Amino acid sequence: MSSFRGLGLAAWLTEQAQQLGIGRPTPVQAACIPPILQGRDCMGCAKTGSGKTAAFVLPVLQKLSEDPYGIFCLVLTPTRELAYQIAEQFRVLGKPLGLKDCIIIGGMDMVAQALELSRKPHVVIATPGRLSDHLRSSSTFSLRKIKFLVLDEADRLLEQGCTDFTKDLEVILGAVPATRQTLLFSATLTDTLNELKSLAMNKPFFWESQAEVRTVDELVQRYLLVPEKVKDAYLVHLIQTFQDEHEDWSIIIFTSTCKNCQILNMMLKKFNFPSVALHSMMKQKQRFAALAKFKSSIFKILIATDVAARGLDIPTVQVVINHNTPGLPKIYLHRVGRTARAGRHGLAITLVTQYDIHLVHAIEEQIKTKLQEFLVEERAVLGILTQVNVARRECEIKLEATDFDEKKEINKRKQMILEGKDPDLEAKRKAELAKIKKKNKQFRERVQQTLQEKKQLQLKRKLQKKARRQQRRAAKEEK
Ligand SMILES: Nc1ncnc2c1ncn2[C@@H]1O[C@H](COP(=O)(O)OP(=O)(O)OP(=O)(O)O)[C@@H](O)[C@H]1O
DSSP states (O other), X not given: OOXXXXXXXXXXXXXXXXXXXXXXXXXXHHHHHHHHHTTOOEEEXXXXXXXXXXXXXXXXXXXXXXXXXXXXXXXXXXXXXHHHHHHHHHHHHTGGGTOOEEEEOTTSOHHHHHHHHXXXXXXXXXOHHHHHHHHHHOOSOOOTXXXXXXXXXXXXXXXXXXXXXXXXXXXXXXXXXXXXXXXXXXXXXXXXXXXXXXXXXXXXEEEEOOOSSSSOTTEEEEEEEOOGGGHHHHHHHHHHHHHHHOSSOOEEEEXXXXXXXXXXXXXXXXXXXXXXXXXXXXXXXXXXXXXXXXXXXXXXXXXXXXXXXXXXXXXXXXXXXXXXXXSSHHHHHHHHTTSSOTTOOEEEEEEEXXXXXXHHHHHHHHHTOOOEEOOOOXXXXXXXXXXXXXXXXXXXXXXXXXXXXXXXXXXXXXXXXXXXXXXXXXXXXXXXXXXXXXXXXXXXXXXXXXXXXXXXXXXXXXXXXXXXXXXXXXXXXXX
């Protein structure tokens, strides 16, 4: 097995890594650090929790120590929480250098950020939206001299999902020099490989872990087949069981929408479970506070949307529960990867309804593993069913009384304005479109109805003809 020194890292850096428990390189680190140090572009695809962050932080720091200036490195990442986490690794590992970093994310003060950027930090860690806002609006800093461009969770940055980064990326790529070194990392690179290759221009070194199974061996994966209406009762039962059976426990529950996340959190609190929520409709300060509470183990349950699915490194998480079956295998892979990290053991349980079975098959096919059934005592679940459903309904009513949906609408409008669209015009356009769709639908229904009536009429006539023929034949026979 190689050592970090053997990979070409300086003694001060390996000592610093050792202090963080990073003693021997993981396979992705052993494979990617040498080519990065040689100046090559690099794409690393390795399982969740396998140390991809240090695989780029360490060589960047080594290079920075040889020629320190600001802004030396730009790291892009899809979520704000992840930006903080990466900055922390840079800060701790780069302490002997007196490293100056700067975090540029949405939801925080833009003027203060602009000021920080103007002070030429060594490393900027940013989410694409806010960084591109700065590039569009200010000239107090330049990315023209950066040596390294890192895209963490690179495939997500290129995806055109609900948060589409492509336009912001265009702005950012237009501001960085062509001669940079580009480093791309994720646990799921393959879908977007070609787009990524075009980003890393000078024949990138590409490393992918060879394992057939795409999740780590230490992760136990189970599914629980449940009718939609009793999902919450199963969830409460599962949590209660973990609480009763383990002293030291910590769970992340993933759910599909911000609203559901909020409702589940309210409901679990009603049952006195120590839970916090994390979703994109929360203010940034609340998001950080929630994560800090969960990390400190004061709150044992984090209920989150997919904003927490990627990258978050919280070693104490022993269990991941998917309250909904993820629609994409890729999302499943990142979600369950929040446990069983860096060699630790973990358990992932996915709640599956009768409508989601095809999703489980798709997941199994992608991760090359069969999920086993998780057995629970049905009677215990039935015993709490009414109580849980009543609690959920109460929480729904309570949430409806707040301005949660209204806030969502306002957020949507804000987003549109940021995208340069007029929300009122957009609303009009949507209404027009809905009208046209409705008209088309009505037209199609009318055509369908006419065809149906014609068919029936033809059938009726046929039957009448047949009846008349039979009558005539009968009359002939009588004669
Ligand atoms: N060589 C190492 N030895 C021991 N622990 C390590 C080593 N490298 C990294 N770690 C630790 O492993 C954990 C997971 O690392 P990291 O967050 O970089 O994983 P990742 O591969 O980026 O996962 P994900 O795909 O979920 O983002 C971290 O707590 C990190 O400190």
